[in-house]
Amino acid sequence: MNGLSLKWKYILSTLLILFIIIGVFSFSNLKFQERLLREDDRERVELITEIIKNGLVTIMLEGRGREFQKFLESLIAEDIEEVRIFDPKNGTILASSLPNEIGKKIYPEDREKYSTQRNPEVFIHKKDGKTVYSMLLPILNERPCQRCHGQNDRIRGVLDVEVSMKKTKERFDALRTRTFVFSLLTFLSLAIALAIVTNILVSKPVEALIQTMKRVEGGDFSVRLNTQRSDEIGKLASTFNSMVSELERAREEIQRCHLEEMQRIEKMATLGELAAAVAHEIKNPLAGISGAIQVISEDFPDGDPKKEVISEVLKEIERLDKTVRDLLVFAKPSEPKKINIDIESVVDKAVSLVKARAEKQNVRIKTSYQDNIPQLNIDPQQIQQVLLNVMLNALHEMPGGGTLTITTSYDNHAVTISISDTGHGIPADELRNIFKPFYTTKHTGTGLGLPISRNIIEAHGGEITVESELGVGTTFKIRLPVNG
Numbered sequence: 001m002n003g004l005s006l007k008w009k010y011i012l013s014t015l016l017i018l019f020i021i022i023g024v025f026s027f028s029n030l031k032f033q034e035r036l037l038r039e040d041d042r043e044r045v046e047l048i049t050e051i052i053k054n055g056l057v058t059i060m061l062e063g064r065g066r067e068f069q070k071f072l073e074s075l076i077a078e079d080i081e082e083v084r085i086f087d088p089k090n091g092t093i094l095a096s097s098l099p100n101e102i103g104k105k106i107y108p109e110d111r112e113k114y115s116t117q118r119n120p121e122v123f124i125h126k127k128d129g130k131t132v133y134s135m136l137l138p139i140l141n142e143r144p145c146q147r148c149h150g151q152n153d154r155i156r157g158v159l160d161v162e163v164s165m166k167k168t169k170e171r172f173d174a175l176r177t178r179t180f181v182f183s184l185l186t187f188l189s190l191a192i193a194l195a196i197v198t199n200i201l202v203s204k205p206v207e208a209l210i211q212t213m214k215r216v217e218g219g220d221f222s223v224r225l226n227t228q229r230s231d232e233i234g235k236l237a238s239t240f241n242s243m244v245s246e247l248e249r250a251r252e253e254i255q256r257c258h259l260e261e262m263q264r265i266e267k268m269a270t271l272g273e274l275a276a277a278v279a280h281e282i283k284n285p286l287a288g289i290s291g292a293i294q295v296i297s298e299d300f301p302d303g304d305p306k307k308e309v310i311s312e313v314l315k316e317i318e319r320l321d322k323t324v325r326d327l328l329v330f331a332k333p334s335e336p337k338k339i340n341i342d343i344e345s346v347v348d349k350a351v352s353l354v355k356a357r358a359e360k361q362n363v364r365i366k367t368s369y370q371d372n373i374p375q376l377n378i379d380p381q382q383i384q385q386v387l388l389n390v391m392l393n394a395l396h397e398m399p400g401g402g403t404l405t406i407t408t409s410y411d412n413h414a415v416t417i418s419i420s421d422t423g424h425g426i427p428a429d430e431l432r433n434i435f436k437p438f439y440t441t442k443h444t445g446t447g448l449g450l451p452i453s454r455n456i457i458e459a460h461g462g463e464i465t466v467e468s469e470l471g472v473g474t475t476f477k478i479r480l481p482v483n484g
């Protein structure tokens with residue numbers, strides 16, 4: 001059964017059930033009909049016997065004793081086999097439709113039957129290979145009989161009538177054949193109807209579904225099923241259609257993301273090379289300028305307003321230098337030097353570095369670390385740089401105080417460090433820009449902190465994500481795999 005298709009499983013099991021039901025009903029109906037036929041026959045035999053008895057009694061009462069034997073012989077019609085009268089006392093046959101039987105003994109079974117029956121009734125018995133209905137009816141020695149036969153015996157004799165079962169058998173056979181043919185036809189027509197209906201209602205749509213699924217499997221997302229039906233198949237079709245649409249959308253989305261990612265990587269590569277070249281070009285002259293200005297500054301006495309200007313220039317040079325350094329890190333990220341270390345210690349170190357600034361700004365730092373986090377294989381310097389970037393960004397958003405919350409958690413073989421601020425939040429349309437290089441909203445910003453952070457986290461096999469709500473705050477989540 002396992003190798004069969006659903007259609008055949010369904011058809012064969014339904015047919016088996018139908019076969020059993022039709023079989024049981026036909027059989028019990030046949031038995032019922034047979035019983036009716038048999039009862040009819042019994043009544044008929046009873047009637048025949050009664051009529052014969054009355055005929056015999058009439059003949060006797062009318063004193064036509066000589067016609068008795070003739071009457072018996074005349075009774076042998078097509079299904080009355082034998083009629084005889086025997087003496088209940090010794091079983092001797094007194095009269096018979098077969099004259100040569102007279103004087104012989106009756107069959108012992110008939111005597112036995114007669115002596116045990118309470119009321120005369122029709123019974124079936126086998127005789128010389130034939131099955132016959134039989135009835136043993138005592139002829140009572142009634143008053144009119146007693147005129148000739150005296151009062152000695154209560155019973156004059158027993159009338160034994162045997163009627164052939166040939167007709168009954170023929171009727172039974174016809175009934176059986178009819179029932180069999182009828183059941184077979186019913187079964188066959190139901191089977192054909194079932195096969196056709198199953199084919200139209202189930203097989204065809206399922207086959208169409210399978211074919212369509214195969215096309216989808218082959219990458220053709222443009223196919224759709226007919227959804228006009230309102231039954232389960234129709235629902236299945238529309239669910240399937242929306243699934244395919246969803247798949248199509250997802251595939252387009254993946255392709256788009258992939259394309260964007262490729263463009264980003266390409267852009268980064270060229271940008272990175274350019275940035276590295278520019279940074280190298282700037283770095284050395286900048287060091288020279290810085291040194292020269294420091295020398296010039298020594299020529300002015302303390303408190304000279306020009307010295308103030310010069311120190312401003314030095315600060316700007318320092319900022320330029322930082323930008324150049326950031327650019328170099330971004331353009332040529334160094335390979336992470338990974339060691340096994342507790343993430344808690346790295347987070348703690350970063351927190352201690354921003355503590356002073358947080359206090360100055362009136363920002364409260366809340367930390368909550370999950371216990372028993374397994375060690376991570378990471379470059380602590382780089383991860384600390386990422387944490388610092390994110391924490392400093394957060395502090396920048398809370399100039400008038402607030403709360404910086406840092407938590408660690410572990411699940412699904414990865415550690416998540418979450419850094420939340422209570423700053424202004426980031427508008428939804430800006431969220432997608434913050435990881436782009438040189439995107440900044442600050443006068444003194446380089447717009448490289450987050451792109452560098454993302455590079456580092458991705459080099460560790462992790463990811464950095466952001467969620468933000470305007471007026472509530474921003475949360476950065478850094479996820480690092482434990483075996484990374």
Ligand SMILES: Nc1ncnc2c1ncn2[C@@H]1O[C@H](COP(=O)(O)OP(=O)(O)O)[C@@H](O)[C@H]1O
Binds near residue numbers: 423424
């Ligand atoms: N916690 C934060 N809340 C609000 N804006 C943020 C936050 N962190 C980053 N940003 C936005 O992302 C921009 C890019 O950040 P970053 O790459 O670190 O560069 P920079 O700090 O030099 O501006 C920031 O200028 C700021 O607009």
Ligand SMILES: [Mg+2]
Binds near residue numbers: 389392393449450
């Ligand atoms: Mg920054």
